[in-house]
Amino acid sequence: MSSSSSSSSTPSVLLNTGVQMPILGFGTYKLVGPGDVFQAVDAALVAGYRAFDSAAVYRNEADVGRALKELLPNHGLTREDVFITSKLGPKDQGERAMEGALHSLSQLDLGYIDLYLIHWPGTQGLVVADQHNPGNRAQSWASLEQLHAQGKLRAIGVSNYTPAHMRELMQSCKIPPALLQVEFHPQLGQTELRSVCEEYGVCFQAYSSLGKGELLTDPVVTEVAKNCECTTAQVLLRWAVQQGVPVLPKSSNPDRIKDNAKIFDFKLSDTDMDKLSAMDCGHKYCWDPSQVV
Structure with missing residues (x-):
C-alpha cells in the first residue's frame, strides 16, 4: 500500500479507476444536524482522516458538504485532498436513480463525488422477493454509468450486494464497480464475497467493523487489545486494514475519532490475526441482503 499524498500519511488502496482511496475513512451514519456534523468533521480532519462516507438516507449530505467547504481551508486543504463517498437511497432505486444521484451531488455541493454507491440491492416499497428488483438495480447502474462518464461521479460502486448480486452486475455492466461496501468484522469474514471481489478487481470495503x-x-478482542496495549476498537480496525480492507469507523466523540485513526503505528501478530479470524460465525449485526432477488 502506498501513501496517497503529501498532505496525509494515511495508507491508501488503488481502485480499478486508477485512483487512490484512503484505507481509513470517516463514517457519518447517525451524525445529524449542522453542529454535530461540523464538530465531528473538524475532529476527523485534525486526526488525519481524508475520506468521508455519507448517504442519502443519512440525511446529512448537505451538512457534510457545508462543513467540508468551511473547514478544508482552515486545515490548509483543498477539495482534491479529500475523498467523498455517498450512496443512492433505496427509494430512488430504478427509474429515479438519476434524480437521486443528482440530488446527492447538489446536496453535497462539492463539484463532484469521488465514489457513489447503490446503497441496497432492493427497492424501498417492494418486498425482497419482488421480480422488479433486478431490473431496478440494472436501471440504477446505467444512470450511475452515465454520470460517471460525465465526470460527476469519479467512481461508482455498490453496497450490501451478495455474491449473486455481484455476478449479475458484472454480466450486465459497461463500467465495472470500483468498490463493494459491506458489513465486515471478525464474526463476519465474508470469504465468498471477498473472493468474488478479488476475481473481478473490485475493492472490498468494510462497514460496522465494531x-x-x-x-x-468480546473476550477474544479484549485479550488481544490487552496484549497490544491498545483499545478494542483499534484491534478490530487494525484486523481489517492489515488484510488490506478499508474501514469507516464512525463516532461523534473527538477523542474516539482520534483513537480510531491510530491504527497504523502497530501491527497484530499472526497469532492474534488468526485468533480474531477464528471468530467467524457468519453473524450479521446489520441488515441482511441475502433474501433480495
Missing part, C-alpha cells in the same frame, strides 16, 4: 459496538467487549 459490530455495532457489540464486539468491543
Whole structure:
C-alpha cells in the first residue's frame, strides 16, 4: 500500500479507476444536524482522516458538504485532498436513480463525488422477493454509468450486494464497480464475497467493523487489545486494514475519532490475526441482503 499524498500519511488502496482511496475513512451514519456534523468533521480532519462516507438516507449530505467547504481551508486543504463517498437511497432505486444521484451531488455541493454507491440491492416499497428488483438495480447502474462518464461521479460502486448480486452486475455492466461496501468484522469474514471481489478487481470495503459496538467487549478482542496495549476498537480496525480492507469507523466523540485513526503505528501478530479470524460465525449485526432477488 502506498501513501496517497503529501498532505496525509494515511495508507491508501488503488481502485480499478486508477485512483487512490484512503484505507481509513470517516463514517457519518447517525451524525445529524449542522453542529454535530461540523464538530465531528473538524475532529476527523485534525486526526488525519481524508475520506468521508455519507448517504442519502443519512440525511446529512448537505451538512457534510457545508462543513467540508468551511473547514478544508482552515486545515490548509483543498477539495482534491479529500475523498467523498455517498450512496443512492433505496427509494430512488430504478427509474429515479438519476434524480437521486443528482440530488446527492447538489446536496453535497462539492463539484463532484469521488465514489457513489447503490446503497441496497432492493427497492424501498417492494418486498425482497419482488421480480422488479433486478431490473431496478440494472436501471440504477446505467444512470450511475452515465454520470460517471460525465465526470460527476469519479467512481461508482455498490453496497450490501451478495455474491449473486455481484455476478449479475458484472454480466450486465459497461463500467465495472470500483468498490463493494459491506458489513465486515471478525464474526463476519465474508470469504465468498471477498473472493468474488478479488476475481473481478473490485475493492472490498468494510462497514460496522465494531459490530455495532457489540464486539468491543468480546473476550477474544479484549485479550488481544490487552496484549497490544491498545483499545478494542483499534484491534478490530487494525484486523481489517492489515488484510488490506478499508474501514469507516464512525463516532461523534473527538477523542474516539482520534483513537480510531491510530491504527497504523502497530501491527497484530499472526497469532492474534488468526485468533480474531477464528471468530467467524457468519453473524450479521446489520441488515441482511441475502433474501433480495
